[in-house]
Amino acid sequence: MMLPKTVWLICKYASPDKYYFGTRHFYFAEEWVKNGHDVTIFTSNASHLTDKLPQFEGGKMIEDIQGVRTVWLKVLKTNKSSSAARVLSWLHFEWKVLFTSKSHFQKPDVIIASSLSIMSIISGYLLSRRYKARFILEIRDIWPLSAIQLGGYSARHPFIWLLGKLERFGYRKADVIVGTMPNLIEHVAEVEPRFKACICIPQGIKSEQLDASEPLLADYIAQTFTPNTFKVVYAGTINPNNPIEVLLKAIAQLPAEDKIEAYILGSGSMLGGYKKKYAFCDRIKFIAPIPKKHVKAFLEHTDLCFDSIDSEIARFGLSRNKWIDYMNAGKPIVCSYSGFQSMINESNCGSFVPFGDVEGLAAEIKSLKEMPESRRREMGIRAQNYLRVNRLFEKLALEYQSIF
Numbered sequence: 001m002m003l004p005k006t007v008w009l010i011c012k013y014a015s016p017d018k019y020y021f022g023t024r025h026f027y028f029a030e031e032w033v034k035n036g037h038d039v040t041i042f043t044s045n046a047s048h049l050t051d052k053l054p055q056f057e058g059g060k061m062i063e064d065i066q067g068v069r070t071v072w073l074k075v076l077k078t079n080k081s082s083s084a085a086r087v088l089s090w091l092h093f094e095w096k097v098l099f100t101s102k103s104h105f106q107k108p109d110v111i112i113a114s115s116l117s118i119m120s121i122i123s124g125y126l127l128s129r130r131y132k133a134r135f136i137l138e139i140r141d142i143w144p145l146s147a148i149q150l151g152g153y154s155a156r157h158p159f160i161w162l163l164g165k166l167e168r169f170g171y172r173k174a175d176v177i178v179g180t181m182p183n184l185i186e187h188v189a190e191v192e193p194r195f196k197a198c199i200c201i202p203q204g205i206k207s208e209q210l211d212a213s214e215p216l217l218a219d220y221i222a223q224t225f226t227p228n229t230f231k232v233v234y235a236g237t238i239n240p241n242n243p244i245e246v247l248l249k250a251i252a253q254l255p256a257e258d259k260i261e262a263y264i265l266g267s268g269s270m271l272g273g274y275k276k277k278y279a280f281c282d283r284i285k286f287i288a289p290i291p292k293k294h295v296k297a298f299l300e301h302t303d304l305c306f307d308s309i310d311s312e313i314a315r316f317g318l319s320r321n322k323w324i325d326y327m328n329a330g331k332p333i334v335c336s337y338s339g340f341q342s343m344i345n346e347s348n349c350g351s352f353v354p355f356g357d358v359e360g361l362a363a364e365i366k367s368l369k370e371m372p373e374s375r376r377r378e379m380g381i382r383a384q385n386y387l388r389v390n391r392l393f394e395k396l397a398l399e400y401q402s403i404f
Contacts, residue, residue, distance in 0.1 A: 002404065004036040004037050005109040006106045007040070007108065008039075008111045008133075009025055009028075009041045009111075009114065010124050011025050011043055012043065012093045012116070012117045012120065013043070013049075013117075014114070015043065015053065016065045016068075019053050021292060024204065024393075025041055025043075025114060026041065026066070027206055027397075028396070029068040030067065030393075031394055031397030032401055034067075035401060038106060039069065040069040040070075040071060041068055041069070041071065042100075043073070044073050044074075045073070046074075048078050048079055048086060056072065056074070058074070059096065060072060060074065060096070061074075069105075075092040075093045075096060076089040077089065087159070090119045093117065093119075094120065097123040097127075098126060107133075108128075109133055110134045111127050111128045111133045111135055111136070112178075113125070113135070113170075114140060115138065115141055116140065116143060118143040118163060119166070121137060121173075122166070124137065125169075125170070134175050135174050135175050136174060138178040138179075139177060139178070139179045139180070140179075140180050142181070142184070142316065144160045144167065145187070146313060147163070148160060149312050149313055150313075167191060171188050171191055171192035171195045172192050172194050172195065175196060176403050177199075178199060179198065179201075179316075180202050180319040181319060182202065182316075182319065183315070184198060186316055200317075201396055202319035203320070203321050203391070204391045204393040204396045205328060205392065206392075206393050207392050212293075213296040213297050213300065214293045214296075214297060215294075215297050216301070221301060224263075225263075229261045229283075230261070230304070231261050231303050232304045233263045233304070233331075234247060234263070234305075234306045234308075235266060237266055237267070237268045238267060238269070242268075243310050244308050246356055247306050247308065247336070247361065248278050248284055250359075250362040251281065251365075252278060252283075252284065253359075253362055254283075254365070254366065258366060260366070260369060261283045261284070263287055264284070264285065264287060265298060266289055271286065295325060296328060296329050299325070299326065299331055300330070302331065303368075303376065304331065304332055304333070304334060304365065304368055304376075305350075306334055307326070308337065308355065309337050310336075310356070313339075316340060317341075318340075318342070319343070323335075324391065327383035327384060329380075330384050331376075331380050331383070334350055334351055334353060335350065335351070335352050335353070336355050336356070336361055337353075337355055338354050338355045347385075349379045
């Protein structure tokens with residue numbers, strides 16, 4: 001049996017369910033505490049995604065959340081995902097992590113630095129050397145490659161070049177690299193062949209979330225869903241990183257008599273343009289965001305879930321929380337995607353169609369519609385069973401702590 005360890009986890013964007021939405025850091029930490037470990041999370045109260053994080057006097061606030069010692073650091077706030085202010089906020093966080101007093105904390109055995117921000121490599125490595133602790137680098141978003149592929153930045157940009165050097169340094173110095181992507185090791189080997197170890201510990205789900213579903217109001221159901229149609233749903237952000245137009249094109253070209261509709265649940269920078277461009281097609285319905293607690297119930301009123309990813313990064317695989325939400329709702333999934341395949345094929349709960357193949361996607365949707373409902377239900381059950389066997393945080397936490 002493993003001896004109890006003291007674990008420090010550094011992530012600027014770690015958050016618990018209490019304030020915004022729970023991230024894997026807190027779910028893992030809660031399990032590690034149950035398993036006897038002492039866990040401290042260093043996070044910030046500044047995120048471009050929400051203003052619901054705690055506000056307090058002074059430079060930090062320490063809070064116990066489900067047994068996890070949580071050190072909230074007050075850092076520079078920014079409202080934009082891409083700006084100089086966001087980079088300054090990253091640097092401010094690393095400064096605060098390094099120089100906030102830790103004299104009343106037990107000396108760590110393990111330090112985990114989790115991206116994003118990739119700059120936590122700095123504080124994670126320096127603190128691991130100071131305390132002679134094991135250094136684990138967790139990669140949830142591949143930077144600077146994401147900025148190059150999705151943000152359009154040049155690899156020769158001085159800041160991107162600097163981040164590339166930092167990434168390589170982190171891969172070389174980490175005792176273990178943990179990735180949420182199933183094929184991250186290919187990327188790591190390309191960047192820094194001298195890495196020590198790289199494993200995949202993917203995104204997961206809490207056991208209590210498997211059966212949790214708050215129903216929708218009857219009036220909402222009646223006003224939102226068209227009866228006696230085959231409903232394809234996309235639930236998530238509508239922006240360039242989630243290129244859903246391939247679905248909109250597929251639905252628009254399918255004959256109206258097929259009674260196949262698309263339900264786009266969410267908001268984002270491209271919503272207005274899509275609404276205007278596809279106003280001619282009444283079988284494409286844009287639905288305003290709803291509270292996360294109702295999303296599972298919304299999905300349960302549809303027939304097929306959709307996702308789409310177009311990025312070179314996809315060749316290293318994905319571990320999408322969206323796929324977990326879809327699978328938890330017990331629905332088959334069709335994904336417009338040409339990258340490294342996982343989850344959907346492993347659970348046999350859906351299919352991948354090469355990205356951008358509108359005709360292929362339309363044909364696959366029609367094929368799934370014509371499939372007996374009992375077979376689609378079986379696909380959904382397989383999806384849920386896959387989560388129970390492979391993706392519970394209780395199980396993943398044991399795998400993670402085995403590298404402590």
